[in-house]
Amino acid sequence: MQKLTIEVTVNGTTYRREVEPRRLLSDFLRHDLGLTGTHVGCEHGVCGACTILFDGEPARSCLMLAVQADGHTITTVEALAPDEKHLHPLQQAFREAHALQCGYCTPGFLMSLLPFVETHANPTDEEIREALAGNLCRCTGYQHIVEAVKLACRLMHAPQEA
Amino acid sequence: MKPPPFEYVAAHSLEEALDALATHGWDAKLLAGGQSLIPVLNFRLASPAVLIDLNPVRELAFVEANGVLRIGAMTRQRTLERHEHIARYAPLITAAMPFVAHPQIRTRGTIGGSLAHCDPAAELPAVCLALDATLVARSHRGERTIPARDFFFGLFMTALEPDEILTEIRIPPMTPDTRYAFREVARRHGDFALAGVALTLRLDAEGRIQSPRVALFGVHDAAVLAESAMRLLDGATPSEELLREAAHAVANDIEPSSDVHASAEYRTHLAQVLTARALHDALAQTTE
Ligand SMILES: Cc1cc2nc3c(=O)[nH]c(=O)nc-3n(C[C@H](O)[C@H](O)[C@H](O)COP(=O)(O)OP(=O)(O)OC[C@H]3O[C@@H](n4cnc5c(N)ncnc54)[C@H](O)[C@@H]3O)c2cc1C
Ligand code: FES
Ligand code: FES
Numbered sequence: 001m002q003k004l005t006i007e008v009t010v011n012g013t014t015y016r017r018e019v020e021p022r023r024l025l026s027d028f029l030r031h032d033l034g035l036t037g038t039h040v041g042c043e044h045g046v047c048g049a050c051t052i053l054f055d056g057e058p059a060r061s062c063l064m065l066a067v068q069a070d071g072h073t074i075t076t077v078e079a080l081a082p083d084e085k086h087l088h089p090l091q092q093a094f095r096e097a098h099a100l101q102c103g104y105c106t107p108g109f110l111m112s113l114l115p116f117v118e119t120h121a122n123p124t125d126e127e128i129r130e131a132l133a134g135n136l137c138r139c140t141g142y143q144h145i146v147e148a149v150k151l152a153c154r155l156m157h158a159p160q161e162a
Numbered sequence: 163m164k165p166p167p168f169e170y171v172a173a174h175s176l177e178e179a180l181d182a183l184a185t186h187g188w189d190a191k192l193l194a195g196g197q198s199l200i201p202v203l204n205f206r207l208a209s210p211a212v213l214i215d216l217n218p219v220r221e222l223a224f225v226e227a228n229g230v231l232r233i234g235a236m237t238r239q240r241t242l243e244r245h246e247h248i249a250r251y252a253p254l255i256t257a258a259m260p261f262v263a264h265p266q267i268r269t270r271g272t273i274g275g276s277l278a279h280c281d282p283a284a285e286l287p288a289v290c291l292a293l294d295a296t297l298v299a300r301s302h303r304g305e306r307t308i309p310a311r312d313f314f315f316g317l318f319m320t321a322l323e324p325d326e327i328l329t330e331i332r333i334p335p336m337t338p339d340t341r342y343a344f345r346e347v348a349r350r351h352g353d354f355a356l357a358g359v360a361l362t363l364r365l366d367a368e369g370r371i372q373s374p375r376v377a378l379f380g381v382h383d384a385a386v387l388a389e390s391a392m393r394l395l396d397g398a399t400p401s402e403e404l405l406r407e408a409a410h411a412v413a414n415d416i417e418p419s420s421d422v423h424a425s426a427e428y429r430t431h432l433a434q435v436l437t438a439r440a441l442h443d444a445l446a447q448t449t450e
Contacts, residue, residue: 002169021170021213024204043163044201045267057240057269063200064270065193067170068217112266133351134264 006070011079019066026050028066037077037107048135049108052076058112077107089155099148101139109135121157165203169212184302186212194275197267227251231333235274251335254342258285264352274328280320283354287314287385291377292360295333299326316383339364343443345436355380356424357432359440371395381418381433390414409438
């Protein structure tokens with residue numbers, strides 16, 4: 001059986017591991033690196049639970065092979081909170097706006113939305129719903145997630161007080 | 163589910179990819195963005211012995227505008243969506259891109275992968291038909307250019323031979339007076355379309371329609387040109403009557419299938435309504 005050695009930078013740490021070519025990137029993160037924040041729902045690209053940032057852009061980790069991440073940079077939900085006591089403003093907004101119930105879909109939503117909230121100070125509902133369209137949530141009905149995105153944009157783009 | 167075992171070959175140049183393809187032939191599959199192929203492997207609908215990864219092939223990812231617009235097969239869909247050459251010389255592509263899956267999928271998905279995959283409901287094959295694109299294929303036997311209208315055969319079937327790699331898409335730049343429109347109906351934003359249309363046309367000095375190209379998707383084995391509608395439109399003066407007739411005529415050019423999402427009758431109806439609306443869009447467009 002073919003095994004390949006790959007070097008991947010995840011959340012700032014560079015890991016060197018041997019993997020089988022058929023290892024999905026999502027399973028590599030969860031099983032080989034123990035980063036179980038990235039969730040797996042459908043394994044065919046539809047639900048968005050496995051979304052990570054690949055070289056800074058949101059992508060489905062269930063639709064990539066671990067070997068393809070060799071030499072690349074990945075950010076997972078584990079990197080969002082600055083420390084144990086504080087949440088990222090996007091996480092804070094999800095919590096305050098009740099944008100999660102079971103939380104299964106949440107890591108995927110957060111990683112999909114991170115670039116969006118960073119670049120939008122005051123998005124319309126329409127823009128937010130479009131940004132959400134690639135992620136499924138079976139609990140919330142999305143309305144609270146839309147509210148959370150608005151709140152996150154306000155928190156992140158609030159004029160800094162001196 | 164997980165993919166069955168396979169051997170992985172990372173190609174670092176087109177030559178390496180062609181060598182690997184020549185060596186492994188029928189047992190091999192090319193891996194582009196993986197946004198269609200990996201689900202197929204995860205479902206175990208295919209079990210190729212070898213995957214040849216085109217992602218490291220730098221020379222296949224480019225957008226160049228030099229007389230013709232040339233797009234490398236490995237250009238990401240997200241790049242197409244944002245590229246200024248595309249917006250300038252092929253704005254129909256820019257208009258269609260938000261409808262291709264979701265941003266997270268477009269980050270990885272490529273133009274070449276979408277065309278080679280040939281999903282009947284995919285947007286990009288229809289866009290290539292409407293733009294009169296030419297596709298370039300390479301193998302050890304040489305290079306071949308294939309007009310888009312001879313490329314899409316049917317469900318997941320194209321003119322590509324097993325030893326060929328789609329390398330580039332060539333598009334005649336849209337002139338400033340070219341009008342265009344893109345419309346589709348999908349159950350949810352980002353889903354594959356139930357039906358859709360991409361079209362281009364020009365108006366001559368007398369206001370008559372010239373070189374109309376009406377391409378439909380989701381309503382046939384593969385993306386298809388609505389030749390009957392195009393014949394009615396070519397050289398004709400736009401009127402409500404003409405648009406209605408042309409839209410009606412697309413029924414002759416398509417053979418939609420019925421599935422859980424929509425019946426064939428509903429798809430035909432959608433194709434007609436969307437064609438009429440897209441023609442209105444194009445005629446209402448202001449050009450330079
Ligand atoms: C949830 C979801 C929703 C989607 N929705 C849409 C949608 O609405 N519209 C749409 O159009 N697409 C949609 N897609 C598909 C997506 O656009 C794919 O990216 C695209 O169809 C395939 O491109 P790829 O680069 O990922 O190719 P891959 O998946 O890597 O390859 C697809 C096929 O093409 C072959 N191939 C790839 N490149 C070449 C080449 N250069 N030469 C020869 N053969 C090649 C491969 O061997 C394979 O058989 C969706 C996908 C997902 C997961
Ligand atoms: S697990 Fe990857 S999209 Fe559902
Ligand atoms: S919170 Fe349960 S699936 Fe979204």
